[in-house]
Every structure is written in C-alpha cells, then in structure tokens.
Amino acid sequence: MANTSSAKKNVRKMERKTAVNMARRSRVRTFLRRVEDALASGDKAVATAAxxxxxxxxxxxxxxxxxxxxxxxxxxxxxxxRCKALA
Incomplete structure (x- = not known):
C-alpha cells in the first residue's frame, strides 16, 4: 500500500491511465476482430476495407x-x- 502522498497520487494516476489504455486496447481489438471475421467469410473486398x-x-x-x-x-x-492470399 502507498504510504507517501506522492505514491498515493501515482496510484490514482495509474488507475486513470489503465482505464484509458484498456479502452484503447479494446477499440483496437474490435477493429482487428472485424478483419478476422472478414477473412473468415472469404470476402476480399470487405477484408481489405476492414x-x-x-x-x-x-x-x-x-x-x-x-x-x-x-x-x-x-x-x-x-x-x-492473409488478405492478399484471398482469391
């Protein structure tokens, strides 16, 4: 547990940054999942756009x-x- 005031502030900052980074990572994963789904469906145009x-x-x-x-x-x-490999 943090003892000093600066350490407590750093804990608060880390919690905020962690929440923001988790949201960013989730957003990226969503975009990557769209590409994966398009590749699985076999549609080259949709996969390239994604x-x-x-x-x-x-x-x-x-x-x-x-x-x-x-x-x-x-x-x-x-x-x-993988997109290029789709024919």
Missing amino acids: LQAAEPELMRAVSRGVYHKNTASRKISRLSK
Missing part, C-alpha cells in the same frame, strides 16, 4: 504507447498477407 480501417487505429495505439511499434507492424503485416 484492414484499411484497422491499420490507422493500431498505429494510433502505438503512438499513445498502448502497443509496441513492432507488434503493430507484425499484426498489420500478417493480416495484409
């Missing part, structure tokens, strides 16, 4: 510090590869 919507969301989360840059790049790369 990926184009998901990519800026993922990179926005990177700029906010929710994800690491390489993690986001890897996810985008793998999803785009």
Whole structure:
C-alpha cells in the first residue's frame, strides 16, 4: 500500500491511465476482430476495407504507447498477407 502522498497520487494516476489504455486496447481489438471475421467469410473486398480501417487505429495505439511499434507492424503485416492470399 502507498504510504507517501506522492505514491498515493501515482496510484490514482495509474488507475486513470489503465482505464484509458484498456479502452484503447479494446477499440483496437474490435477493429482487428472485424478483419478476422472478414477473412473468415472469404470476402476480399470487405477484408481489405476492414484492414484499411484497422491499420490507422493500431498505429494510433502505438503512438499513445498502448502497443509496441513492432507488434503493430507484425499484426498489420500478417493480416495484409492473409488478405492478399484471398482469391
């Protein structure tokens, strides 16, 4: 448990930041799920559109510090590869 006033303030700040980051992460996951669903349905046009919507969301989360840059790049790369594989 935090003893000093500054430690207590840091706990409050962490709780707020955690809530915001959880919301951001959830939003990104929603966009990624849309891409996954489109890939599962086999519709290339819908999958490509969903990926184009998901990519800026993922990179926005990177700029906010929710994800690491390489993690986001890897996810985008793998999803785009799967989109291209749809015939």
